[in-house]
Amino acid sequence: MSAQPSDVIRPTVNFPLSVWGDQFLVFEQQEDKDGVEKLVDDLKEEVRKEILATLNVPMEHSNLLKLVDAIQRLGIEHYFEEEINQAMQHIYDAYGDNWNGTGTSLWFRLMRRHGFFVSSDIMNMYKDKDGAFSESLKDDVQGLLELYEATFFSIPGEVILDDALDYTKNRLHEIAKDPLSINSDLSTQILAALKQPLHKRLPRLEALRFIPFYQRQTSHNKSLLKLAKLGFNILQSLHKKELSQIYKWWKVFDVPNNLPYARNRLVECYFWALSVYFEPQYSESRMFLARVLSMATLLDDTYDAYGTYEELLIFTEAIQRWSITCLEELPENMKLIYRMLMNLYEEMDKTLAKMGKAHHLKYVRDAMNEYIRSYMTEAKWTHEGYIPTVEEHIDLTYISSGYKFTLAASFAAMGNIIKDKTFKWVFTNPPLVKACCVLCRIMDDIVTHKEEQERKHVASAIECYMNQFDVPEQHVYDLFNKKVEDSWKEINRESLICKDVEWPVIMRVINLARAMDVLYKNKDHFTHVGEELINHIKSLLVDAIIV
Numbered sequence: 001m002s003a004q005p006s007d008v009i010r011p012t013v014n015f016p017l018s019v020w021g022d023q024f025l026v027f028e029q030q031e032d033k034d035g036v037e038k039l040v041d042d043l044k045e046e047v048r049k050e051i052l053a054t055l056n057v058p059m060e061h062s063n064l065l066k067l068v069d070a071i072q073r074l075g076i077e078h079y080f081e082e083e084i085n086q087a088m089q090h091i092y093d094a095y096g097d098n099w100n101g102t103g104t105s106l107w108f109r110l111m112r113r114h115g116f117f118v119s120s121d122i123m124n125m126y127k128d129k130d131g132a133f134s135e136s137l138k139d140d141v142q143g144l145l146e147l148y149e150a151t152f153f154s155i156p157g158e159v160i161l162d163d164a165l166d167y168t169k170n171r172l173h174e175i176a177k178d179p180l181s182i183n184s185d186l187s188t189q190i191l192a193a194l195k196q197p198l199h200k201r202l203p204r205l206e207a208l209r210f211i212p213f214y215q216r217q218t219s220h221n222k223s224l225l226k227l228a229k230l231g232f233n234i235l236q237s238l239h240k241k242e243l244s245q246i247y248k249w250w251k252v253f254d255v256p257n258n259l260p261y262a263r264n265r266l267v268e269c270y271f272w273a274l275s276v277y278f279e280p281q282y283s284e285s286r287m288f289l290a291r292v293l294s295m296a297t298l299l300d301d302t303y304d305a306y307g308t309y310e311e312l313l314i315f316t317e318a319i320q321r322w323s324i325t326c327l328e329e330l331p332e333n334m335k336l337i338y339r340m341l342m343n344l345y346e347e348m349d350k351t352l353a354k355m356g357k358a359h360h361l362k363y364v365r366d367a368m369n370e371y372i373r374s375y376m377t378e379a380k381w382t383h384e385g386y387i388p389t390v391e392e393h394i395d396l397t398y399i400s401s402g403y404k405f406t407l408a409a410s411f412a413a414m415g416n417i418i419k420d421k422t423f424k425w426v427f428t429n430p431p432l433v434k435a436c437c438v439l440c441r442i443m444d445d446i447v448t449h450k451e452e453q454e455r456k457h458v459a460s461a462i463e464c465y466m467n468q469f470d471v472p473e474q475h476v477y478d479l480f481n482k483k484v485e486d487s488w489k490e491i492n493r494e495s496l497i498c499k500d501v502e503w504p505v506i507m508r509v510i511n512l513a514r515a516m517d518v519l520y521k522n523k524d525h526f527t528h529v530g531e532e533l534i535n536h537i538k539s540l541l542v543d544a545i546i547v
């Protein structure tokens, strides 16, 4: 039995329990009685032909962009990855920066969304000679919406896009205040866009929002709509199966009883992993990542809300050495976490071995070790009552945000696009990764710092800033909210100029940033799981779409 002095004071918290019960434990595979797979293949072929047919007809290029946009918003981009890449490359080669078709905002958004660095100078076309936005744009709701969405692809220093964002946001707010002036669909569109722009939305949630809207448009493409609905349900079935599989794994360790001090968030972590990639080919990676995130939650709470300083020193050392031998002196629950980690990594080791990539696991463990060491330094600061400078704080806490480790873990089993150099790139802290980690840290601190400071917890970025610059809290909130937007601009820029890794790798970073906008916007939805997140999870993992 390990040493467990009864008078140990632990910084425990009463975290809300999981809201899900065991409902995701059982999954029953449905037979394909109605030949849905064949139907999907036929529909895919039809859409594929349509994309390719419009490619070589310049007159049709504006429509081609509309088709690509609809496919993406309907959540079925993964069916046409090759064709869409070919289409976007073709448009870029044909026009470069000089698009001359209709729908400039859509063209700009899609080019940047696909990694083509087109100049924002073209957006000056929305201004008149005096530098004001044209009168014709003022009441063009669709045009305002398109321009608004395009501005979220800006990089630092693009004044025209900053101006366009201010202008369109104000106009859309004004129009939304007078809903009688427009139809209700458009009004719903405006409110949704103002709440969260397209660039920050998770593709699966956007598909659910967009499908009924698209259906109501008289000009909609029936094949595309049908494919979107069937495709959504097919993927949902796979996702449910994955969740059931990892839930069984989780149950074996009886987390709620064995680790009652920690947040039990497997389902939410699966949602998080699903935000990083929803595509079928990433099934193994997704199931691993969901468990990595769940383990990170247990680790976070062990460091922040359970372990004593002395215990954490031993625990950290044991993890760094990756050896069970030094665990004797630890409480049973820390031993359990250790066994869970070992079990998880052994499983991934087997998966990677089958792919001939067993050596990749070492990189994931190295990233985890760095992450754990950052937790230990935070524990040391808390133990010593040390309030770091803003610079010291961010240097450490962008690692303790867990996003660098999460990103490295997300690469496991992703396939041949992941090479040794992909992991090595992450370890150099490239600006793309750093911007995403900083965004994660700041968004987290903005919504969690008040609650965390009620117990013994490392100072948040907010406290450090207030302490160092002697400024009021609201000033720091304003500054940090601006910093979040600046981080997005950096992510945009780096995603356009970074040539060290391939596009699917860059998309993981963008999706991690998007996940923050869902889980940590305005409140900590992850710890305090409320109606909004429950509805997201139910819509993605419980209710099928009626076809």
Ligand SMILES: CC(C)=CCC/C(C)=C/COP(=O)(O)OP(=O)(O)O
Residues within 6 Å of the ligand: 293, 294, 296, 297, 300, 304, 400, 401, 402, 403, 406, 444, 445, 448, 526
């Ligand atoms: C990205 C990762 C690794 C997610 C796993 C879950 C997790 C640790 C969330 C942050 O919790 P928190 O708000 O308590 O974090 P902190 O203690 O860093 O403020």
